[in-house]
Amino acid sequence: MEDRYFAKYPPIPCEADADCNDNDWCTDSTCDTLTGRCSTVDIDLSATRCPPFADFNAGINTCTTNNDGTGSCVADPHPFVFLGCYADTDGTAVLDLHDLPDVLGNGYNHETCHQGCQDIGKKYFGLKANGQCSCGDSYGRYEETECDDCSITSTYFGDKKNCIFEDRCETDADCNDLNWCTENTCDTSTGMCMTVDISATRCPPDLNNLCESTRTCSSNNDGTGSCDVVPKCDDFNPCSEDTCDSLTGTCSHSQILDCSHSAEGFSLNTWTGISGDSLSFLEGNPSFPDSPTSTQTITGLLEIPDNTDNYFGSRLTAFITAPATGDYTFWVASDNQGKLYLSTDTNPANKQLIAKVEGHTGYRHFTAFPSQRSDTISLVAGETYYLEGRHKEGGGGDNFAVAWAIPGTDPNTAVIMEDRYFAKYPPIPCEADADCNDNDWCTDSTCDTLTGRCSTVDIDLSATRCPPFADFNAGINTCTTNNDGTGSCVADPHPFVFLGCYADTDGTAVLDLHDLPDVLGNGYNHETCHQGCQDIGKKYFGLKANGQCSCGDSYGRYEETECDDCSITSTYFGDKKNCIFEDRCETDADCNDLNWCTENTCDTSTGMCMTVDISATRCPPDLNNLCESTRTCSSNNDGTGSCDVVPKCDDFNPCSEDTCDSLTGTCSHSQILDCSHSAEGFSLNTWTGISGDSLSFLEGNPSFPDSPTSTQTITGLLEIPDNTDNYFGSRLTAFITAPATGDYT
Incomplete structure (x- = not known):
């Protein structure tokens, strides 16, 4: 029996915790006042007296008592040091791909894993998951990663990652990794090995050889190694012959003829x-x-x-x-x-x-x-x-x-x-324009002889090789290269055809008077305007001014006019006029406008619709009716129509009764007595509120010619009163009788 269990005298019952003080600085004792006995298990004050070090490699902060109420904290280093956390395969696919290849098994802790790896002569050990222990002569096959918990008390170290440790060093010899290109020393204060790259010392540049760019240190990992020389002038292009002038160190490069290596891609x-x-x-x-x-x-x-x-x-x-x-x-x-x-x-x-x-x-x-x-x-x-x-x-x-x-x-x-x-390869420095030839028939390349670089922007020869077509509807004359120094010009038709230029209101007075009524807005070009009008189901589109786009099912409300610039590159199309285009047709069905009085076909060579008036076929004259002068074709614009008959003997005089002899076709006219229509003067019809100063604004108005604002008779001279109003249009009609036979002006 040891003397911690016996004494010469029985204990004196305690009354307070102080009666139980055993002078141990690392523990605290308490008194049970009901029994008068001191606690048999002291309270451990070690973690309070000596908190754990934040740095794993500082070791364990051990509490030591002097058994006189005093004590101290003593750093007790681990026999290994922590290096960090590194990714590791789970080994399910290829077993030999672990970062540390020698896997001892599961259920290990720091001490047992360290000992196990020492037993098989390995310098490094790793812990992951619930204590899987692995050993190796090197680590870091995969990237460094964030740690979970690698502390000495950890029971779970992280998934697919190792907490990596190595033996604590005591001398420089413990750190020798046999790498000829590094120098390794032991930092005895931390127990960690320190590595310094001595490549430049092992392989200093040869100052007498201007054609060496670098001398690379290569280790055999057995304590020996060598210096590998990298040529200065290597341009990494297998089709280039690289030469270095040993006197000046100047590089030159030349193309290897018939080189089989393509640089493309x-x-x-x-x-x-x-x-x-x-x-x-x-x-x-x-x-x-x-x-x-x-x-x-x-x-x-x-x-x-x-x-x-x-x-x-x-x-x-x-x-x-x-x-x-x-x-x-x-x-x-x-x-x-x-x-x-x-x-x-x-x-x-x-x-x-x-x-x-x-x-x-x-x-x-x-x-x-x-x-x-x-x-x-x-x-x-x-x-x-x-x-x-x-x-x-x-x-x-x-x-x-x-x-x-x-x-x-x-x-x-x-x-x-x-x-x-x-x-795939860097370019070979050029010496003349010919060195930059990329065999593109549509471009020309030049060499900057000062830098040895080919121009980054080739000279475009497209307009020279393939001049633009004079006819818009021929499309774009596209330059195509065969990339062998030859090429050809290919006509690339637009998806629309140009029909001409037609006057248009500016829309400031009456918004619904545009030739093409659906105005999409400004800033359009041919492609975007065409697409915009297609999106709303319109066949025709027009561009004017700085790109105002309009759409419609018909055009030509006002007169055709001279064009400014309707080309595909135009940015200004003209004032108060539209460049009119329509979808390029491919079949006759594309041209059907549902006009009963016309026949429409597609000219596939131009992409334009061709219209033929078939009124005479739809409404042929009745040869058995001598009193019909004409039969006019009228379309409902839905694919149907009718024939309107115009009497032969109408002399356009409201005071005349017109008669036609159906047997001979002879016309006769008789005065209607007491007719209220006076034939004196001329008729003047007026339309007010008509914007613009061009007749197209009158002739395109829906009320012209059948619904004038007012009608009057003017006598005297064949002229209308002057300075009567603004923004109006008028039409005068009269029947003149020639006073003599001869030439008139």
Whole structure:
């Protein structure tokens, strides 16, 4: 029996907690006043006296008592140090893809996992989930990630991530990782190894060799290594022969004739059978980046085909050429994760991460996360930059696209990059215009011999190769290239035809007097006005002034007039006149205007409707009725109509009784006695409230000629009274009798 359990005398019953004080600084004792006994279990004050360290690597803050009522806190370091949290595969797809490959099992804690990994000679150990323990000689195969709980008391360490620890170091020798390009030392105050890159010391530049750009340090990871020389003049184009002048260090490049490598499009490398939906599973795969499953070239837009597979990763590479000097913004859309890198030049080694998707986005959805958008990046016109995209797909749908906003466009509108701005390889510096020939028959390229760059904007030869047609209705004479130095001109007809120019009211006086009554508004061009009128079911459209668009089912209410400019490039079409157009016809049915008195056909060579008057066919004369002068065709404009008979013997005198002999067709006329109609003078009909100063405003008024505002008879001279009113129109009618036979003016 130990003496903590016995004494020479029995205990004295306690009356207060102070009677139970055992002078232990790390505990507190209490008195049970009902029994007079001190508590057999003291209250632990360790966490209060010595709170846990916030830094795991500081160790355990241990409470130590002097058993005289005093004590102190002593740092008790762990035999291992915490390095951080790193993503890890769950191992269900490919078992050898764990970050730490030696998995001991589940149910471990810090001490048992550390000991287990030491037993198999591994430097690093990791804990995840409910205590799965893994060991390895290295870590960080996947990206660093946010921790859940890696504390010494933790029972759950996080899903698909490891809390990574290593042996606490005591000397520099404990930190030697056999990397020839680094120097490792032990920080004995923290127990952590410190690594310094000594590549520049191992591989200093050769100042006597002007054609070396860099000397790269390469370690064999056994304590030895070598220096790899990167040529200064490599322009990363397989069709370029690169030469460096050893005396001056000047680079020159020449085209390799008949080179089989096409620069068109971008390179897409794909790795299949990669588990997970995080890019870390691709980037940590042993076959990345040098051994893809497949390689292909994609042209068109800077995006990969969507919804192609599951559990794969891809990397696209391209060289983009800036079309203008200024600020650029880049975006990336991706399902699942994606990253976008841009270099400061054509060298891939200088690439920097500019945008990323950490979760997933919809197809071409560039605004789901702020991280999808880059900061503003300044580029120089004509300069070429290396661009790289990385993409990882788990299960379900997949997509990846790159967009940008170039100077002069809305900086907040993402436009997917077109292949005219990128290529698989950087351009070879030019020396003459001929070096810039892209075999486009419709353009001409030039070389800036000062910069060795081909012009970013080609000279457009379209108007020279294919001059515009003089006839609007012939369409656009489009220049088409075969991209082999040849090409042709192709007539591209408009979807509408030009009919002519017709006067129109300005609408300020009577709004319903427009030639084409449905006025859509201003700021239209041919295409938008045509579409707008189609949308409301109108056949004809007109443009006037600065683009006022009007629509209608008919036109020509006022007289035809001389045109100003109705061309497809016009911005001003003329004042108080419409350039009139109609839908281009393809079949006769397109021309049917439901006029019973006409026949309409489509001239497919011009796209114009042709109208033939068939009144004589609809309403032929009655040869058996000698008293009919004409039979007039009248259409109801619904596909039906009728024939109106005009009497032969009408002499247009209200005081004359007209008679026709049906046997001979002879006319006779007799005076109607006491007729109230005086034949003296001439008739004057007047219409008031008619806007404009052109007769077209009178002749186009619905009340003309049958419903004048007033009618009067004027005698004396054949003239109307002057200065009688404003904004009116009039019509005078008379029958004149020639006083003599001869020529009149």
